[in-house]
Each structure stands twice: as structure tokens, then as C-alpha cells.
Amino acid sequence: xxxxxxxxxxxxxxxxxxxxxxxxxxxxxxxxxxxxxxxxxxxxxxxxxxxxxxxxxxxxxxxxxxxxxxxxxxxxxxxxxxxxxxxxxxxxxxxxxxxxxxxxxxxxxxxxxxxxxxxxxxxxxxxxxxxxxxxxxxxxxxxxxxxxxxxxxxxxxxxxxxxxxxxxxxxxxxxxxxxxxxxxxxxxxxxxxxxxxxxxxxxxxxx
Amino acid sequence: xxxxxxxxxxxxxxxxxxxxxxxxxxxxxxxxxxxxxxxxxxxxxxxxxxxxxxxxxxxxxxxxxxxxxxxxxxxxxxxxxxxxxxxxxxxxxxxxxxxxxxxxxxxxxxxxxxxxxxxxxxxxxxxxxxxxxxxxxxxxxxxxxxxxxxxxxxxxxxxxxxxxxxxxxxxxxxxxxxxxxxxxxxxxxxxxxxxxxxxxxxxxxxxxxxxxxxxxxxxxxxxxxxxxxxxxxxxxxxxxxxxxxxxxxxxxxxxxxxxxxxxxxxxxxxxxxxxxxxxxxxxxxxxxxxxxxxxxxxxxxxxxxxxxxxxxxxxxxxxxxxxxxxxxxxxxxxxxxxxxxxxxxxxxxxxxxxxxxxxxxxxxxxxxxxxxxxxxxxxxxxxxxxxxxxxxxxxxxxxxxxxxxxxxxxxxxxxxxxxxxxxxxxxxxxxxxxxxxxxxxxxxxxxxxxxxxxxxxxxxxxxxxxxxxxxxxxxxxxxxxxxxxxxx
Numbered sequence: 001x002x003x004x005x006x007x008x009x010x011x012x013x014x015x016x017x018x019x020x021x022x023x024x025x026x027x028x029x030x031x032x033x034x035x036x037x038x039x040x041x042x043x044x045x046x047x048x049x050x051x052x053x054x055x056x057x058x059x060x061x062x063x064x065x066x067x068x069x070x071x072x073x074x075x076x077x078x079x080x081x082x083x084x085x086x087x088x089x090x091x092x093x094x095x096x097x098x099x100x101x102x103x104x105x106x107x108x109x110x111x112x113x114x115x116x117x118x119x120x121x122x123x124x125x126x127x128x129x130x131x132x133x134x135x136x137x138x139x140x141x142x143x144x145x146x147x148x149x150x151x152x153x154x155x156x157x158x159x160x161x162x163x164x165x166x167x168x169x170x171x172x173x174x175x176x177x178x179x180x181x182x183x184x185x186x187x188x189x190x191x192x193x194x195x196x197x198x199x200x201x202x203x204x205x206x207x
Numbered sequence: 208x209x210x211x212x213x214x215x216x217x218x219x220x221x222x223x224x225x226x227x228x229x230x231x232x233x234x235x236x237x238x239x240x241x242x243x244x245x246x247x248x249x250x251x252x253x254x255x256x257x258x259x260x261x262x263x264x265x266x267x268x269x270x271x272x273x274x275x276x277x278x279x280x281x282x283x284x285x286x287x288x289x290x291x292x293x294x295x296x297x298x299x300x301x302x303x304x305x306x307x308x309x310x311x312x313x314x315x316x317x318x319x320x321x322x323x324x325x326x327x328x329x330x331x332x333x334x335x336x337x338x339x340x341x342x343x344x345x346x347x348x349x350x351x352x353x354x355x356x357x358x359x360x361x362x363x364x365x366x367x368x369x370x371x372x373x374x375x376x377x378x379x380x381x382x383x384x385x386x387x388x389x390x391x392x393x394x395x396x397x398x399x400x401x402x403x404x405x406x407x408x409x410x411x412x413x414x415x416x417x418x419x420x421x422x423x424x425x426x427x428x429x430x431x432x433x434x435x436x437x438x439x440x441x442x443x444x445x446x447x448x449x450x451x452x453x454x455x456x457x458x459x460x461x462x463x464x465x466x467x468x469x470x471x472x473x474x475x476x477x478x479x480x481x482x483x484x485x486x487x488x489x490x491x492x493x494x495x496x497x498x499x500x501x502x503x504x505x506x507x508x509x510x511x512x513x514x515x516x517x518x519x520x521x522x523x524x525x526x527x528x529x530x531x532x533x534x535x536x537x538x539x540x541x542x543x544x545x546x547x548x549x550x551x552x553x554x555x556x557x558x559x560x561x562x563x564x565x566x567x568x569x570x571x572x573x574x575x576x577x578x579x580x581x582x583x584x585x586x587x588x589x590x591x592x593x594x595x596x597x598x599x600x601x602x603x604x605x606x607x608x609x610x611x612x613x614x615x616x617x618x619x620x621x622x623x624x625x626x627x628x629x630x631x632x633x634x635x636x637x638x639x640x641x642x643x644x645x646x647x648x649x650x651x652x653x654x655x656x657x658x659x660x661x662x663x664x665x666x667x668x669x670x671x672x673x674x675x676x677x678x679x680x681x682x683x684x685x686x687x688x689x690x691x692x693x694x695x
Binding site: 146150152155158159162163166169170173174176177178179181182183185186189190192193196197200201203204 | 280281341344345348352355356357358359361363370373374376377380381384
């Protein structure tokens with residue numbers, strides 16, 4: 001499968017999805033954006049890996065999203081919205097200053113990535129420029145998400161985003177099946193731990 | 208049948224089975240202890256890659272326990288010289304499980320603990336060993352349920368712990384990739400700098416080295432003391448072994464002229480700030496957290512000694528192999544006293560927390576009069592970690608600081624300032640525990656099991672301090688044997 005032609009649209013896709021993850025507070029859109037984000041990761045990883053191996057990223061990412069989604073469905077509706085909020089203080093519907101601030105920070109991250117990416121690509125020639133763009137945008141947005149949030153659901157989404165960025169770069173230099181398997185297991189493990197942390201406060205110790 | 212199946216796969220499967228059976232709490236604890244002891248016994252008695260007879264008389268019923276498990280194209284190797292370390296790890300696991308029931312940890316403690324042990328052994332067995340970073344992350348994920356048990360709101364410390372540990376993975380994996388291209392004696396100084404920065408950052412995240420240590424006091428304050436102490440003991444301890452393996456495999460790392468300075472500076476910074484900040488805390492959990500930071504600083508100081516005696520320049524081969532370096536004994540000598548002190552301190556804190564619900568000074572004021580055994584244990588454990596004479600921590604700390612004072616006296620002086628801080632924290636703790644309303648009479652509210660474990664632990668603290676010759680030579684041999692194993 002030729003991923004070269006769709007690599008740039010994939011970078012645009014992961015930029016948009018990571019922006020949605022950062023700005024949108026509805027957990028349903030978050031899960032949906034996470035799913036699309038892994039489609040972009042699949043394309044960027046596919047530049048170096050075989051389609052079958054790259055598909056493991058897609059499958060693991062979608063499964064992680066499904067696990068998180070099922071956890072959110074299982075908590076009461078009012079609590080789910082609180083859990084998905086970034087800081088615990090919801091934005092005012094009339095003047096969403098928090099969202100604007102996060103949007104502004106995200107634009108700064110994207111500008112930084114665009115200026116730094118060629119230097120990184122020159123330093124490590126195994127990377128393609130589109131991969132560096134996609135990966136660094138995801139890493140930056142993931143870090144931003146982790147910096148803004150204090151709740152389990154958003155922390156896990158931030159970590160998954162950050163790891164997805166790292167996996168794009170690492171795929172360019174490492175083609176081991178064991179590493180692919182372990183990274184997929186870590187993605188799933190993070191999602192499982194995230195869903196556990198979402199529902200654990202309402203669980204009984206004795207089951 | 209091979210060794211990784213026995214000491215990695217089997218405990219992993221048992222951990223899953225115990226998770227399913229966690230409803231029967233006492234049985235799960237007993238099963239966990241017995242299985243850990245059984246695995247330790249097997250490690251002591253079952254040779255790897257040698258013919259083993261199944262009957263007492265010589266006959267055809269023999270088998271050989273292989274050393275390699277191949278999984279997804281990579282190898283997990285446990286050789287004969289890993290057996291003493293395997294035995295030690297599983298004995299220590301059994302020791303921790305032994306106190307878990309009395310400490311009233313979560314039901315997930317034993318299954319998750321066994322799973323963590325299996326992952327950490329896998330981390331030491333995987334080849335190339337750089338993939339261990341991924342297995343560390345799996346162990347971290349397994350430790351989250353014991354830190355944040357069901358029915359409790361999720362604390363910020365757990366999230367920060369998970370975040371910082373996950374940050375470590377990419378750095379170590381990239382460092383591994385760069386090292387694989389660097390060879391045994393890289394000439395490119397740019398490459399050496401890049402690899403070194405990645406390794407330092409990766410280990411800083413994994414081992415909670417300054418400034419990435421902030422989750423330790425947070426966890427110690429928010430979560431169950433025994434569970435947090437288990438994580439504080441195993442993760443930095445085994446990850447430091449992974450770091451030792453780095454130094455063992457890549458000799459040029461040990462020869463870097465600034466390695467000693469970085470390790471000893473970071474270690475001293477953690478010992479000093481950990482001790483001094485402990486003196487100003489108003490929560491017994493946070494005091495424990497800062498003492499843990501101090502202990503991680505000591506690990507770094509001990510690791511720094513492994514590079515200090517190498518006169519070579521960058522790229523030069525070291526004079527001695529790591530396995531024959533006498534300073535390895537100091538590094539590994541910290542292991543057993545740390546297990547004892549952490550477990551004892553955490554058990555005492557668990558008993559207090561079960562009584563008061565919170566470990567802030569306001570809540571525990573005067574409680575020591577009703578819990579004299581707990582108060583005595585807390586004080587002894589704290590003094591032992593500070594390196595007080597005749598207690599478990601003293602002999603190895605003395606050896607460590609004697610070397611450091613010869614190499615760099617200012618670092619030794621700063622370390623002593625940290626020790627003074629921790630002793631001050633101990634004095635404050637004791638004062639708070641026994642002060643309070645005048646009418647409160649002395650009594651004994653601990654259960655018999657708690658008194659038995661606490662008094663036994665205190666006795667072991669004193670014996671380990673009085674007779675270090677009982678265990679220090681054996682510990683040194685274990686790590687030297689482990690490091691002497693031929694590389695992949």
C-alpha cells in the first residue's frame with residue numbers, strides 16, 4: 001500500500017484530532033477523535049512498516065478507545081461529563097476562555113513543531129519530514145493535555161496521544177515484532193488502567 | 208521447560224488466577240506467600256542447563272531446565288548465575304506479602320505484587336536488555352490498582368506517577384536504538400552526548416530522580432502506606448539494577464569523565480533536600496516520602512562509586528570489570544536494609560492510618576500513647592534510614608560515605624546535613640506521637656499479630672545493624688555473580 005501520497009493529509013488529520021482532544025470537553029467526541037487520530041498514526045507508521053504491522057497500531061488504538069468509551073458509558077451521565085472536563089471547572093458557555101487559551105497554546109505548539117522539525121529530520125535521517133511533523137505535533141499536544149489536566153480520563157488520553165507520537169518516530173528506526181507487540185500492550189494497558197481509574201471510585205472493594 | 212517459564216510465566220499466570228480469586232483475601236495472601244517462597248526455593252535448588260534427576264536413584268527419568276524462552280523473535284534468558292538474584296527477589300516478595308495482611312492492604316496487593324515481580328524478572332531477562340523499558344511500563348501499569356484501590360477517589364500522586372513513568376519509556380528506547388548503532392567504543396562525541404542525555408532523562412523519570420520526584424511525597428500522603436512502600440522499594444530498586452546493567456554492558460559509559468560528578472551531585476542533592484524537607488513536613492506519610500527520596504539519592508551515590516575509580520578517558524576501556532569492582536557491594540548492600548526499613552515503617556504507618564484515617568500531625572497527636580509499638584517502630588525505622596549506629600542502615604551508609612568523603616568532602620558534608628534533617632524529622636514525629644492531652648494514659652492498642660510483626664522487625668533492624676557480616680558478603684556475591692553473566 002502506498003502511504004506516501006496520503007502522508008501529508010495524515011499529518012493534517014492528527015493535528016486536527018489532537019486539537020479536538022485538547023479543546024473539546026465532550027467525552028464522546030474525544031473518543032471519536034482518538035479513533036481518527038490512530039488512523040493518521042497508521043498511515044505515518046505505514047511509511048516504514050508493512051501494512052499488516054502498521055495495522056497493529058490502528059487496532060490497538062481503536063481497542064484503547066473502545067475500552068475508555070465503555071468505561072465512560074458505565075458511569076452516570078452527570079459524572080461522566082465531570083470526569084471528561086479538563087480541569088474540573090467547566091467553561092462558561094457564553095465566554096469559553098479556557099478553550100481559547102488551550103487553542104492559543106496549541107497553535108504555539110504547532111508553530112514550534114513546524115520550525116523545529118527540519119532540524120530533527122537533519123539530525124536523524126531515518127525520519128521523514130512528515131513523520132517528524134505528525135509525531136512532534138502529537139507529542140506536543142499530549143504534553144499540553146497532560147499539563148492542563150488533573151483528571152484520570154484526560155491524563156490517559158494525553159498519555160495515549162504522546163505515546164502515539166513517539167511510536168511514529170520509533171517505527172522509523174525499530175521494526176521488531178516484540179516491540180510492536182509490547183507497545184500495543186502498553187496502549188491497551190493504559191486504556192485499561194484509565195477505565196479502571198474512571199470507574200474505581202464507584203466500585204466496591206469486595207466484589 | 209525452561210527457566211523463564213518457571214520464574215516469569217508461571218508467577219504471571221498465578222497472579223491472574225489470584226486476581227480472579229481475590230474475594231478470599233486470607234487464602235490469596237497465604238497462596239501468594241507460599242508461591243513466592245516456592246519460587247525462591249526452586250531458584251536455590253533447581254540448576255539451569257544441567258541434567259536434573261527426578262528420582263533419588265540414577266535412572267532415565269531426568270530433564271534439563273533450559274535457560275531461554277523465545278517470544279516474538281526475542282529471547283528471555285535466565286542463566287544459572289541469575290538464580291541467587293531470583294531467589295532473593297522472590298524471598299523479598301514473600302517477606303512483603305507476609306506483612307500485607309496485617310497492614311490491611313487492598314485485595315489486589317498480592318496478585319498485582321506477583322505480577323510486578325514477574326515483570327521485573329522479565330525485565331532482567333529480556334535480550335536485548337534495552338527492551339526492558341517496555342516491561343517496566345507494564346509493571347508500572349500493574350502497580351496502579353494497588354496504589355489506587357477500588358472505592359477510593361483517584362489521587363493526583365497516582366496520575367503523576369503514571370505520567371512520569373510513561374515519560375521514561377521513549378527516552379530509554381531511543382537511547383537503546385542509538386546505542387545499538389554506537390558499538391562498544393563509540394568515537395563520535397555528539398553521539399555520546401545524545402545517548403547520555405537520553406539515558407539520564409529516561410532514568411530520571413523511571414527512578415524519580417530530581418526534579419521528577421514530586422509524585423513520591425504525594426503518593427506517600429494520599430495512598431495506603433504499605434502499598435506505596437512496596438512500589439517505592441521495588442521500582443527504583445530493580446530499575447537501578449537495569450541501570451547497573453547499562454554500565455556493565457557499555458563499559459565506555461563508566462569511563463565518561465563526568466558520569467561520577469553527575470551521579471554523585473544528583474544523589475547528594477536528593478539526600479540533602481530529602482532529609483531537610485522531611486524535617487519540615489507535618490504529615491507522617493510525607494516524611495516517609497522524603498525519606499524515600501533520600502534513599503534514592505543514596506542509590507545514586509552508590510552507583511557513582513562504580514565510575515569514580517576509572518582513570519580512563521572517553522572511549523577508553525575500564526580497568527576492571529564491573530563484577531569485580533568492590534564498590535558493587537556497597538550498591539547492593541543497601542538493598543536488604545531498605546526492604547526491612549521500608550516494610551517496617553510502612554506497616555507502622557498502616558496501623559496508624561487505619562486508626563486515624565489520616566497521617567497529619569493534627570490527627571496523630573498523642574496517638575503514640577495508645578500505640579507504643581507503632582511509635583517505637585516508626586522511630587527505629589526512621590533512625591535506621593538516617594544511618595543511626597547499630598541499626599540496619601548504618602554499616603552500608605558508613606562504607607558509602609567513607610568513600611565519598613575521600614573523593615569529595617563537600618558532598619559528604621551535604622549528605623550529613625540531609626541525615627541531620629531526617630533525624631530532626633524523627634524527633635518531631637516522636638514528640639507529636641507522645642504529646643497531646645495530659646489525661647491520655649499509656650495503653651497498648653495494637654493487635655497481637657501487629658505486635659509480633661513489629662517487634663520481630665525491630666529485632667531484625669538491630670541484628671542487621673550489629674551483624675552485617677551475616678548478609679553483606681552474600682549480597683555482594685549475588686550481584687557480582689549476576690553481573691558476571693556473559694552478555695547477549
